[in-house]
Amino acid sequence: MPRVVDPAQRRQDLAAAVLRVIRRDGLEHASVRNVAQEAGLSMGSLRHYFTSQSELMAFAFETVIERIQARLGDLTGERDPRRRAETILVELLPLDADRRAENEVWLAFTARAAVDPTLRALRDEGYDALRDGCRAIVAELSEAGLAPTDVPAETERLHALLDGLAVHAAMRPDLHTAESLAAAISRHLDALAVERSRGD
Amino acid sequence: MPRVVDPAQRRQDLAAAVLRVIRRDGLEHASVRNVAQEAGLSMGSLRHYFTSQSELMAFAFETVIERIQARLGDLTGERDPRRRAETILVELLPLDADRRAENEVWLAFTARAAVDPTLRALRDEGYDALRDGCRAIVAELSEAGLAPTDVPAETERLHALLDGLAVHAAMRPDLHTAESLAAAISRHLDALAVERSRGD
DNA sequence: AGGAACGTAGCACGGCCGTGCTATAAAACG
């Protein structure tokens, strides 16, 4: 058979197939057979790229986490702390179809990570990255006088709010529009500024 | 064989067995066989109480949701709005082993509900109940001058914070102690009061 | 006392699963 694409691309395609199956049928149906079929390959061929199912799943989860981390890194440009914070945070919310899809599979993997050590390590990595991002945002706001001085406490609150909104968006996409999600973040940032100017 | 317990109790026991299996091995291992073994029954006997696996799973999920709803209902006693709010909210957090266990299986079921219509209906019921509870709390605080006047927006924020904290507690039980979770809620309630007295 | 309903157990069928193995053809390389 001809080499039609390079191996790395094939692995990406297979990861994408995994995500499609998970979204459509759930993580429990993301079997080697189903994923191979989704990608238009035979089982044997898939196993040429991933020697085990867990390797395939881990790779698929990694791609999701990497995409989330990449969004966090995109904080160039904007220099005003408030707008900068809002820009980054909104970027992380599931506002369009792509991010909604990622968010759904993130939730599925996160749940399974409770009993799968490999996935757990990846999930923790993503958790830490997001928390660090939240901390950086809060610290910057705090330094600019736009958030309370207790950075750890406000990091906890912002991080929980962000993931809570993501979970809610996955559970009830009808009730959580792009606008309402973004508005919730915006309101929280406003609130932080008010708290600082008043309480601390 | 003798009737040793009444059927309703047996169903409760089986639901409890489901939850234990889910916590230990994950939802994907909560098969009829494994649950029957966990409960010390034969498959055939289990099927006397639940004619299908989905019925068993739905029942188990219901028991979790009912427990959460029951906590929301326990709002008698305390009359001071602030303390009342804190009491109820803290009750909902996974602060002890029992609530942590519930929280973990809630997460597992919630993820599966994305592709299982029966579970989705139950999950939505729980979501609505929790949101209504949050709304009632925010409304009461707002009326007492202890929270901003925009009740829907603050309900969204409080609800997301609550579920976000629960998810984080499930993901990283080591990083989220009972104290830190309760402190996050307490801080948020303080913040609401500050916002009201300042911003609105 | 005797039949009906209940609770428990166990088996067997068909299905999906992950993975090890072999075969084959294209490509890469010497």
Added chain:
DNA sequence: CGTTTTATAGCACGGCCGTGCTACGTTCCT
């Protein structure tokens, strides 16, 4: 051109799964 590597396909084994069915003892009701 021949050989080795790579990519693809397919099969078969053993395992777990849900569920339908039968059997058997116990309890209950009349």
